[in-house]
Amino acid sequence: MGNIQGRSLTGAWARVLAVTLCAVPVLVGVTGCRNIFAPPPCMPPEFSVSPAAAKPGDQVSVSAPDTTCDARYGTDAQVQVTVKDATGTAVLEELAPMSDDGGFTFVFTVPAGVAPGKAGVTAYPYNLDWCDDTGVNNRAAPGAPALVRVSCAERLVPLVVLGG
Structure with a gap:
């Protein structure tokens, strides 16, 4: 101790x-x-989206480096990536593998029919509660998780959808 x-x-x-x-x-x-x-708080790593603008049918990469803290997401950890159009409607929602330290790379194709304009991407560790702002990984606690993710401010990285 x-x-x-x-x-x-x-x-x-x-x-x-x-x-x-x-x-x-x-x-x-x-x-x-x-x-x-x-231990100090250990929040999910910042993620990036590249390229920042794409048209339907183009590939886009969403990635994050490993954290510099001891995140302990586990060997079967996943990240949930969601793409929302200009109205806030989810047009893509996928799970992808994530390292024990939160690093990941997920490549997707911009879906056909997404209206041109500002869209956004979110990426969060799947099935964990991060809305308490303490950085506590609820998966690392013994027993069944006691908290469920609630509505909170989410990080939305811009993605401009270009006309075809």
């Missing part, structure tokens, strides 16, 4: 130290305490 002057802190003593370290700043009016023994 922790280590102070060569002594290992485990179990109850580590919790007592964390509570003490958090209680002192709260008593003096400072906020923002977090468990110093917990």
Whole structure:
């Protein structure tokens, strides 16, 4: 757990130290305490779309590098990629393999019949709750997930659909 002057802190003593370290700043009016023994938040990596403009029938790549934190998505992790047209209607929704650290590359063909104009792409780890903004990977917790993804702000990367 922790280590102070060569002594290992485990179990109850580590919790007592964390509570003490958090209680002192709260008593003096400072906020923002977090468990110093917990890993830092690990959010999904930023993804990119290339090219930024394409016409129906063209191929587009959506990709993200591995995170620099310990995401632990698992060996069977997937990313859900959604393409939305100018009205916000999903015109493509696919699952693709993703690395344990969140990296992926997904190539799709812009569907026929998508109206020209601004569209957008989203990509999120599949079947995980990221709307809590803590970066906690709910899949890594023991037992069945207790949370379900709720409506929250989603990252939408622009894709301009050109006329055929």
